[in-house]
Amino acid sequence: MIKKIIYGLLSIVVSIFFINTITFFLIEIIPGESYDLSYIRSEAVVKNIEEKYELNKPIGYRYVKMLKNTYTFDFGNSFLSEGRSVNSIIKEHFPISAKLGALTIIYSFILGVIIGIVTSRYKILKKISFIYFVIMISIPNFILAAILQYFLCVKLNIFPIIWNDNILNYILPCITLSSYPIVFIAKLTCESIEEVNKMDFVLAAKARGIDKKTILFRYVLKNSITSTLSYLGTIIANLLVGSFVVESIFNIPGLGKYFVTYVMNKDYPVVMGLTLFYSILLIVSTYLIDLIVFIKDNKGKKYEILE
Amino acid sequence: MKKSQILFIIIIVCVIVIAGVFFTLRSKDKGIKTADKDTIDVSIASQINALDPALSLTVDIRSILSNMYEGLFNIDDKGNITPGVATEYYSNDEKTIYTFKLREDAKWSDGMPVTAQNFKDGWTRVLNPETASAWSSYLYYIKNAEAYNKGEASAEDLGIEVKDDFTLIVTMEEPCLFFAEMTTIQPYYPVRLDKINEDNQNWDKNSSTQISNGAFRLKEWNNDVDIQLVKNENYWNNQEIKIKNINFLLYSDVTLIQNAYETGTLDFVEYTLTNDEMKQLDEIKFADYPNIRILEFNLDKDIFKDIRVREAINLALNRKEIASFMGEGNNPLLAYIPPNAFKNTYENKDFRADSLAKDYYSEEANIEKAKQLLKEAGYENGEGLPTINYLTNTIGYNVKTAEIVKNQLSKIGVNVQINSLDRNIMQTTRSNGEYDLTTETFLSEFPDISSYLYSFVSNDFSNYAHFNSSEYDEIYAKIISTSDQKEKFELAHKAEEIVLTNQVVVPLYYLKLSYISNDNLKGYIHDVTGCLNFKGAYYE
Numbered sequence: 142m143i144k145k146i147i148y149g150l151l152s153i154v155v156s157i158f159f160i161n162t163i164t165f166f167l168i169e170i171i172p173g174e175s176y177d178l179s180y181i182r183s184e185a186v187v188k189n190i191e192e193k194y195e196l197n198k199p200i201g202y203r204y205v206k207m208l209k210n211t212y213t214f215d216f217g218n219s220f221l222s223e224g225r226s227v228n229s230i231i232k233e234h235f236p237i238s239a240k241l242g243a244l245t246i247i248y249s250f251i252l253g254v255i256i257g258i259v260t261s262r263y264k265i266l267k268k269i270s271f272i273y274f275v276i277m278i279s280i281p282n283f284i285l286a287a288i289l290q291y292f293l294c295v296k297l298n299i300f301p302i303i304w305n306d307n308i309l310n311y312i313l314p315c316i317t318l319s320s321y322p323i324v325f326i327a328k329l330t331c332e333s334i335e336e337v338n339k340m341d342f343v344l345a346a347k348a349r350g351i352d353k354k355t356i357l358f359r360y361v362l363k364n365s366i367t368s369t370l371s372y373l374g375t376i377i378a379n380l381l382v383g384s385f386v387v388e389s390i391f392n393i394p395g396l397g398k399y400f401v402t403y404v405m406n407k408d409y410p411v412v413m414g415l416t417l418f419y420s421i422l423l424i425v426s427t428y429l430i431d432l433i434v435f436i437k438d439n440k441g442k443k444y445e446i447l448e
Numbered sequence: 449m450k451k452s453q454i455l456f457i458i459i460i461v462c463v464i465v466i467a468g469v470f471f472t473l474r475s476k477d478k479g480i481k482t483a484d485k486d487t488i489d490v491s492i493a494s495q496i497n498a499l500d501p502a503l504s505l506t507v508d509i510r511s512i513l514s515n516m517y518e519g520l521f522n523i524d525d526k527g528n529i530t531p532g533v534a535t536e537y538y539s540n541d542e543k544t545i546y547t548f549k550l551r552e553d554a555k556w557s558d559g560m561p562v563t564a565q566n567f568k569d570g571w572t573r574v575l576n577p578e579t580a581s582a583w584s585s586y587l588y589y590i591k592n593a594e595a596y597n598k599g600e601a602s603a604e605d606l607g608i609e610v611k612d613d614f615t616l617i618v619t620m621e622e623p624c625l626f627f628a629e630m631t632t633i634q635p636y637y638p639v640r641l642d643k644i645n646e647d648n649q650n651w652d653k654n655s656s657t658q659i660s661n662g663a664f665r666l667k668e669w670n671n672d673v674d675i676q677l678v679k680n681e682n683y684w685n686n687q688e689i690k691i692k693n694i695n696f697l698l699y700s701d702v703t704l705i706q707n708a709y710e711t712g713t714l715d716f717v718e719y720t721l722t723n724d725e726m727k728q729l730d731e732i733k734f735a736d737y738p739n740i741r742i743l744e745f746n747l748d749k750d751i752f753k754d755i756r757v758r759e760a761i762n763l764a765l766n767r768k769e770i771a772s773f774m775g776e777g778n779n780p781l782l783a784y785i786p787p788n789a790f791k792n793t794y795e796n797k798d799f800r801a802d803s804l805a806k807d808y809y810s811e812e813a814n815i816e817k818a819k820q821l822l823k824e825a826g827y828e829n830g831e832g833l834p835t836i837n838y839l840t841n842t843i844g845y846n847v848k849t850a851e852i853v854k855n856q857l858s859k860i861g862v863n864v865q866i867n868s869l870d871r872n873i874m875q876t877t878r879s880n881g882e883y884d885l886t887t888e889t890f891l892s893e894f895p896d897i898s899s900y901l902y903s904f905v906s907n908d909f910s911n912y913a914h915f916n917s918s919e920y921d922e923i924y925a926k927i928i929s930t931s932d933q934k935e936k937f938e939l940a941h942k943a944e945e946i947v948l949t950n951q952v953v954v955p956l957y958y959l960k961l962s963y964i965s966n967d968n969l970k971g972y973i974h975d976v977t978g979c980l981n982f983k984g985a986y987y988e
Contacts, residue, residue: 287703392698
């Protein structure tokens with residue numbers, strides 16, 4: 142157990158170093174400049190800009206500086222948003238993406254598991270839900286977002302169109318973002334419930350005359366939830382990063398936008414900072430979920446052996 | 449198996465019906481407008497790099513700044529200068545020394561008086577190499593400005609002298625006829641150095657340090673959400689301001705902007721939607737601020753060394769067809785400087801309509817002559833002519849233009865390969881000279897005719913045609929320095945003629961600035977540098 146934890150932590154440090162290095166050189170390869178050339182009329186201006194942002198320094202110097210920045214968690218200032226530090230960008234925009242992500246995860250987990258349980262019990266519902274699943278998987282996020290916004294904001298005027306950071310602003314994006322995870326979780330839950338249902342210990346419990354609800358919640362769900370949990374790691378990472386499309390349609394000032402716009406503009410500090418931030422988030426969340434599943438499975442094994 | 453097939457069909461039908469209903473509903477509707485008479489909600493920009501006179505770029509952010517700051521003079525939609533912070537100016541006959549008299553009642557939004565020192569601070573800051581302002585070269589008219597910006601002189605050497613709090617004396621590097629006009633644009637705004645020094649990095653983002661001297665001041669800047677301006681009660685002419693708030697909403701998504709306009713959340717949309725997208729919502733309005741789209745030959749390339757090839761390409765294009773293909777609001781450009789860009793102050797006529805103006809191309813193509821020229825150059829029907837590398841960015845209208853140019857040039861046997869790259873990469877590729885033909889969108893950033901002409905000067909950084917003509921350079925230098933209006937316009941015509949008869953560029957079309965707005969909103973102006981000013985705006 143301790144060995145696993147230490148091994149995990151070590152692998153986090155090593156992966157971050159590699160992610161950093163690879164990202165740095167990838168940005169270096171992207172053609173184009175980090176500043177807008179369209180207003181520049183004199184060579185002197187280019188020189189001044191390169192001097193200001195240390196773009197004229199050799200690559201080795203910048204690489205070492207970047208590693209140092211990573212170590213001190215100070216990534217410097219953005220080129221594109223004059224004067225804003227990367228840390229303040231993360232501090233300002235991550236909570237919004239995270240809040241939306243967390244709401245979406247909770248919402249899709251609850252709804253997904255409920256749909257999963259219900260569909261596993263009634264054959265007809267399973268067929269009906271299949272239609273819903275196909276629609277939800279095949280409609281791209283941005284279309285769903287546009288449809289929801291058009292009918293609920295513009296036509297019926299239920300939700301506000303302007304961002305005010307109140308709960309009403311989160312509902313439509315949350316529904317949009319959860320459309321896919323819900324289906325996935327529901328499917329996963331349904332299948333694993335059916336699988337567990339066939340197992341001997343469930344049969345034994347039924348034979349003992351334990352009522353259906355207890356069997357479902359105490360035996361079946363507990364065992365079938367593992368596969369859903371391990372999928373959670375991926376969704377967390379996906380949702381916390383924020384979705385560029387959904388964020389821009391609903392005008393949510395989240396972080397998703399920064400990834401796309403700033404990579405395009407070769408904004409080193411922001412891209413490096415965000416990549417590192419998210420790698421840590423992704424690695425740690427996957428690692429934690431792994432750990433939870435590991436602990437749970439080990440308990441389960443002991444339990445099974447005892448039985 | 450069969451059941452699931454039926455299921456799929458039902459689903460597909462459902463999706464199509466929903467999509468159909470969705471799109472028919474949205475194209476019909478024109479929503480209710482806001483009843484709020486004190487606030488204007490504007491969608492003009494989505495990405496704001498700074499609200500700093502030295503560092504803000506692009507015309508949309510310039511518009512926001514022009515509502516917040518005021519230079520020595522203001523410029524109106526006709527190109528006339530009106531008093532701003534300065535009430536009057538004198539210059540010597542040689543136009544080398546300008547003396548500006550500042551009004552004593554001009555105040556910053558925190559109540560402090562606007563002094564000549566504030567202007568000196570602002571200008572010095574733009575020129576300071578450490579600021580690395582892209583605007584610095586727009587101040588090179590001032591004595592020693594270029595040297596200071598290049599690190600070859602110190603700030604004390606600059607020709608900016610504060611005689612007293614309300615008198616500013618500026619010495620020019622060379623005679624400059626239009627320096628008073630130049631003081632209307634963004635890099636010439638005054639700044640509050642004491643506030644900037646409080647928070648060097650983020651002073652422009654907080655209302656406590658973003659102190660401005662214009663009609664409106666910053667109330668709040670929520671990143672990626674909005675920039676809220678409120679009326680500046682300390683503005684010297686504040687009874688002229690009828691609107692209390694302006695919200696610049698930083699929407700980037702087209703659907704969102706359209707939905708917001710339909711619900712009446714937005715009163716004004718400019719730049720953030722294309723003409724086609726605007727047309728679905730409202731009747732498009734046009735402002736007299738022309739924007740030209742041209743092609744530039746890379747004269748360093750062997751294929752374009754022969755002027756006959758360049759002329760053939762110019763003749764093979766049907767400009768009328770291109771303009772109509774680009775949609776409403778686009779007109780064929782038959783010379784280089786577009787109509788309504790500059791007024792000939794000497795004859796008081798538009799530059800394109802004065803006595804010296806003429807068209808260099810016709811609307812229709814002259815295929816026969818083009819073919820003839822190609823034949824003379826040794827490329828009969830385009831045989832032996834290498835494929836032309838046409839560099840453009842990925843913006844919709846540029847790609848569309850590229851396609852039609854390619855199509856038209858194929859009629860004389862010229863093969864074009866379109867190389868469309870992301871904006872940033874395209875700019876780098878272009879400054880490395882890796883192209884034969886490139887698109888250029890051009891709008892004037894300062895109110896002088898030289899703003900259209902500088903990019904053909906031999907050593908100018910934006911001379912993408914790599915045009916090198918000592919005759920042109922001499923004429924350009926004279927246009928800048930002459931103190932005679934008549935001579936200036938004659939020279940400008942001459943400069944245009946040199947560019948066009950040397951077939952340096954391919955003029956394609958020009959378009960006016962388009963926008964949609966609440967019909968009750970009146971009184972705003974688009975000045976001659978394209979800035980949208982709400983100082984006199986009101987609701988009817």
